[in-house]
Amino acid sequence: MSTPGGGDDFEDVDPGLAGARTELAWTRTAISFAAVGAALLRNHPVVGIPVLALSLLVWELGRLPRNPATGATRTRHLRLITAGITGIALAALVITLATGW
Amino acid sequence: MSRADSPGSAGSPGSAGSPGRHNRAGSPDSADGPGRPDPVGAAPGGGEREPDARFTWANERTFLAWSRTALALVLGGLAVAQLLPPFPGVPGARHVIGIPLILLGGAIAVLSYTEWQANQRALRRGEPLRRSLLPRLLAGTIAVIALLSAVLALVSAVTGHP
Numbered sequence: 001m002s003t004p005g006g007g008d009d010f011e012d013v014d015p016g017l018a019g020a021r022t023e024l025a026w027t028r029t030a031i032s033f034a035a036v037g038a039a040l041l042r043n044h045p046v047v048g049i050p051v052l053a054l055s056l057l058v059w060e061l062g063r064l065p066r067n068p069a070t071g072a073t074r075t076r077h078l079r080l081i082t083a084g085i086t087g088i089a090l091a092a093l094v095i096t097l098a099t100g101w
Numbered sequence: 102m103s104r105a106d107s108p109g110s111a112g113s114p115g116s117a118g119s120p121g122r123h124n125r126a127g128s129p130d131s132a133d134g135p136g137r138p139d140p141v142g143a144a145p146g147g148g149e150r151e152p153d154a155r156f157t158w159a160n161e162r163t164f165l166a167w168s169r170t171a172l173a174l175v176l177g178g179l180a181v182a183q184l185l186p187p188f189p190g191v192p193g194a195r196h197v198i199g200i201p202l203i204l205l206g207g208a209i210a211v212l213s214y215t216e217w218q219a220n221q222r223a224l225r226r227g228e229p230l231r232r233s234l235l236p237r238l239l240a241g242t243i244a245v246i247a248l249l250s251a252v253l254a255l256v257s258a259v260t261g262h263p
Contacts, residue, residue: 022158025165032169036176043183066158074161075218081168082214089175089207096182096199 019066026062029081030055036088047091054084152224160220167213167235171206178202189261194253198246205242209235 033055041048061077151157182199216233223230 018155018158022162025162029165029169032172036172039176039179066154074157078161078164078214078217081165082210085168085171085175085210086207088172089203089210092175092179092203093200093207096179096196096203099182099196 022066023062026058030059030062033058033084040091044091044095047088047095051084051088058084149225152227156224157221160217160224163220164213164217167209167216170239171210171213174202174206174209178204178206188253188257190259191253191257191261194257197253198250201242201246201249205239205246209239212238 033051037048037051037053037055039048040051058081061080064077178199178201180199181202182195185195188194212235216231216235220230
């Protein structure tokens with residue numbers, strides 16, 4: 001699709017929308033962490049509280065300025081999310097195995 | 102492909118980019134649009150430079166979408182093991198369904214990070230992106246778990262109520 005800016009789509013005219021979509025993706029991820037934390041909070045507060053704290057951290061990370069030159073910082077942020085989910089999966093595995101068969 | 106379907110924008114891991122967009126990432130004229138951030142300097146060692154920011158962000162959104170999928174799988178597995186009533190006549194059935202879901206969630210979390218890294222590297226080098234392993238892994242494992250659940254439910258229905 002041709003646009004007044006000469007590009008072939010709207011994003012060529014306004015690349016800022018891509019940044020906004022990325023921020024929204026971070027927000028959805030933070031909400032997902034919060035939902036998992038809230039679900040765990042009642043029966044397993046030892047796991048639930050850190051997960052809720054992680055959701056706040058993810059929320060904040062999503063609001064940091066997005067500069068392509070800060071690649072190493074972004075790598076650390078994404079690594080944190082991976083470590084967080086892996087930790088939650090391990091905790092869920094322990095909780096499940098401890099549940100009566 | 103509409104703007105709304107761009108990589109990761111709809112929260113769907115399946116929308117992880119089209120070949121057309123990938124090809125544009127490596128083209129020399131892909132970063133000269135008006136108002137678009139210019140790639141920053143070439144990395145030492147040659148051959149690498151920061152891609153157009155939009156591709157970096159799309160890659161990041163795809164990673165985040167897979168992360169949410171992983172979280173949903175872990176929570177789903179936990180819910181099956183903790184909240185479902187026991188299957189009469191099939192001890193451990195809830196665990197047989199729930200544990201693979203949790204393991205799949207953990208695996209997807211790790212694999213989505215390695216794919217994000219590989220894609221970012223390919224974007225920097227202007228190389229084509231590799232085909233993702235994750236959709237096939239997710240579809241295959243969920244299909245197997247669904248089949249297993251159906252079998253367990255049938256066995257429970259037959260043996261649990263004599």
